[in-house]
Every structure is written in structure tokens, then in C-alpha cells.
Amino acid sequence: MIFKCNNFALKWGGMDIELAKTFLEIMSVGTFNEAAERLNVTQTTVTARVRALEKALGKQLFIRNRAGAKLTQDGERFAGYALSLVQTWEQAKQQLNLPAQQRQSIRIGAEQSLWNPLMVDWINTIQSNTDNIHIQSEVADVEKLIVSLEQNQLDAILVHRPNYYSGFVVEQLVEEKLIHVQVPNQPKPDLFIDWGSEFKRHFDATLPQKRQAAMTFNLGPLALKVMLKNGGNGYFRTRVVAHYLAQGLLEKVTGAPEFSYPIYLLYRKGTRSDCCLQTLDYLRASISLSEHWQV
Known part of the structure; x- marks a missing residue:
């Protein structure tokens, strides 16, 4: 199969895919040496693959200097095609390896x-x-x-x-919403859950004094388990805490603002x-x- 992209063309075969993968790795890390380490091959192999690719395309793809490897204008044009080629190959392998009943x-x-x-x-x-x-x-x-x-x-x-x-x-x-809830008769300590930059911006604008919590989490389910066992208060997703509210294990903090999520x-x-x-x-x-x- 021939992979055509305007003035570029590559045969679709095992080694040709490796050439494209090597090109993308160099582009990602910026040096031939680091690309060789990540691909678990020698730098000589990486250099040979780039030369073979450039010969097949008839274009120089990289400019090498002490700082590393920089894409030429043709290299920048080829980058999207190389990515598409590798992705198509990986998808084809995945599709062909699916169980017979899953097509x-x-x-x-x-x-x-x-x-x-x-x-x-x-x-x-x-x-x-x-x-x-x-x-x-x-x-x-x-x-x-x-x-x-x-x-x-x-x-x-x-x-x-x-x-x-x-x-x-x-x-x-x-x-969905983020609402302020607490454990009845055991509302301390304060728990702050990081629900993302937008939540933090609205939270700081509304409740600036509450940001310095006794405990901070970046995972809501973990914070909820800790709070249910040891007491406390914090902001959680409405649908996650709904049945705890219904059972009386949690209660809403009266007058607390709610945040869209x-x-x-x-x-x-x-x-x-x-x-x-x-x-x-x-x-x-x-x-x-x-x-x-x-x-």
C-alpha cells in the first residue's frame, strides 16, 4: 500500500512505519540521542533511519546542531502525515486483532x-x-x-x-453542581477538594477565608471516604452525595453557595x-x- 500526501509518499510496511515513528520521536524530544534512548536503539540506527526517510522523500527533514535537531520547513510539513501514518497503522493492527465476534x-x-x-x-x-x-x-x-x-x-x-x-x-x-456538605454533629475539620481551576477561582472569590483548609485533596472520592469516617465538611458533587443526604449521613451547610460543575x-x-x-x-x-x- 502507498501512503500519499501531496508530494510525499511512503510504502506501508514494517520498516517504513519504524521510520515514521523514529521521525516523530526525534521531533518530540529534540535530539537524536534522546530519541535513540526512548526507542531502545543506538544513535547510529536513528541516524540511518532518518537518512533512509530523507532519501525516500527527497527532502531534508532535520537540521542538526549542538542544541539538538530542529525540523526544516519540509520536516514541519511532513509531521502531520507521519502522525497520521503511524496512527492508521496502529488502528489497523488493533482492528485486525479484535475477536471474531467484535468487528x-x-x-x-x-x-x-x-x-x-x-x-x-x-x-x-x-x-x-x-x-x-x-x-x-x-x-x-x-x-x-x-x-x-x-x-x-x-x-x-x-x-x-x-x-x-x-x-x-x-x-x-x-x-451538575458542587454543594457544601458536612457530617451532622461532627462538622470539622475543613476539607478542600481541588475541583479544577475554574472552581478554585469561583471559590476564592466567594469564600476566600475558607481556602486554608485543615486537609486538601485532589480526588473527591478519597476526601468523601475520609470525611464520612472522621467527620468534616467540604464541597462535593450533588449526585455523589445525594444518597448520603437522604440517609442523614450528611447534611447541607445552610446558606452556603453552590457552584456549577x-x-x-x-x-x-x-x-x-x-x-x-x-x-x-x-x-x-x-x-x-x-x-x-x-x-
Whole structure:
């Protein structure tokens, strides 16, 4: 197979993919030596691969100096094609290695605070409606998810802070809130949970004296478990604390402000497979049917 990109063309074979991977690694780390270490090959091998790639393309891709390796103008033009080539190859390998009964795949991601119950409900809904979709899921920080979506390594992601990149569709799924709750008769110590930069900005503007908490967390579920066992107060997601409020294990702090904490679905613009469209519909259905996400 020939991979064509305007004036560039590469054969699609094992070594050719390695050439593209080597090119991307050098571009990422900035030196031939570091690229060799990360690829677990010698610097001589890296140099030989670059020469072979430049010979095949008829273009110089890097300028080497004491500071490292810098892309030429042709190297910058080739970068996007190299990334597409490697991604297409990896996707093809993944697709061909799927079990016989699973001929479609979907790659979905969510930030840490959304895997339970939203990601769990989504996956369960897919599995309860079809058995021929292979699910690849990833839980990571927002920045990593955005990069993976941009690079076509994920099909859709769930985040609290959207990125309005022109190539993305941004769809608000749920309007959740962060509310101030406490353990009855044991409201201390103060717990501060880092729900992101936007929450901290609104929190500081509203309750500047409360930021110096006795305990600080960057993971809500951990903070909640500690508070339920030892007492305290803090801001938590409405749907997470709803049943604790109903059971009397927690109570709302009277007069405390509430903060909006919406959830967004992001996916790339353009043509999407029937499998992807179906999977997104399953997500919307899981939200509409689950008691966790009813407003």
C-alpha cells in the first residue's frame, strides 16, 4: 500500500512505519540521542533511519546542531502525515486483532472524577445493547485526553472543562453542581477538594477565608471516604452525595453557595462511523435512564 500526501509518499510496511515513528520521536524530544534512548536503539540506527526517510522523500527533514535537531520547513510539513501514518497503522493492527465476534471498536475516555458512575454506566449500556463492539477505555487527566482526541487516539471524551478547539464538537451532557456538605454533629475539620481551576477561582472569590483548609485533596472520592469516617465538611458533587443526604449521613451547610460543575462530551468534527454514532447515543441513553444523573 502507498501512503500519499501531496508530494510525499511512503510504502506501508514494517520498516517504513519504524521510520515514521523514529521521525516523530526525534521531533518530540529534540535530539537524536534522546530519541535513540526512548526507542531502545543506538544513535547510529536513528541516524540511518532518518537518512533512509530523507532519501525516500527527497527532502531534508532535520537540521542538526549542538542544541539538538530542529525540523526544516519540509520536516514541519511532513509531521502531520507521519502522525497520521503511524496512527492508521496502529488502528489497523488493533482492528485486525479484535475477536471474531467484535468487528467494530470505540475508544472512549474520561477524566478521573467522571469514571464512576458516568463511564461505568456508559460501558454497561453499550454491553447490554450489543456484543459486537470492542471498547477501549481510558481514564486520564484532561490535558492528556484532549491531546489523544486531537491525535485521533480516542473517539470521544468526557470532561468537566471543555476545549473549544475548532476541530471539536462540544456537547453539554449534564448540569451538575458542587454543594457544601458536612457530617451532622461532627462538622470539622475543613476539607478542600481541588475541583479544577475554574472552581478554585469561583471559590476564592466567594469564600476566600475558607481556602486554608485543615486537609486538601485532589480526588473527591478519597476526601468523601475520609470525611464520612472522621467527620468534616467540604464541597462535593450533588449526585455523589445525594444518597448520603437522604440517609442523614450528611447534611447541607445552610446558606452556603453552590457552584456549577457541568459535564461535557467532546468528539471530533467530520464523518463518524455508525459504531461511533451508536455509542454516543448509548451514552445519552445511559444518562437519561440512570437515577445518578437525573436533575
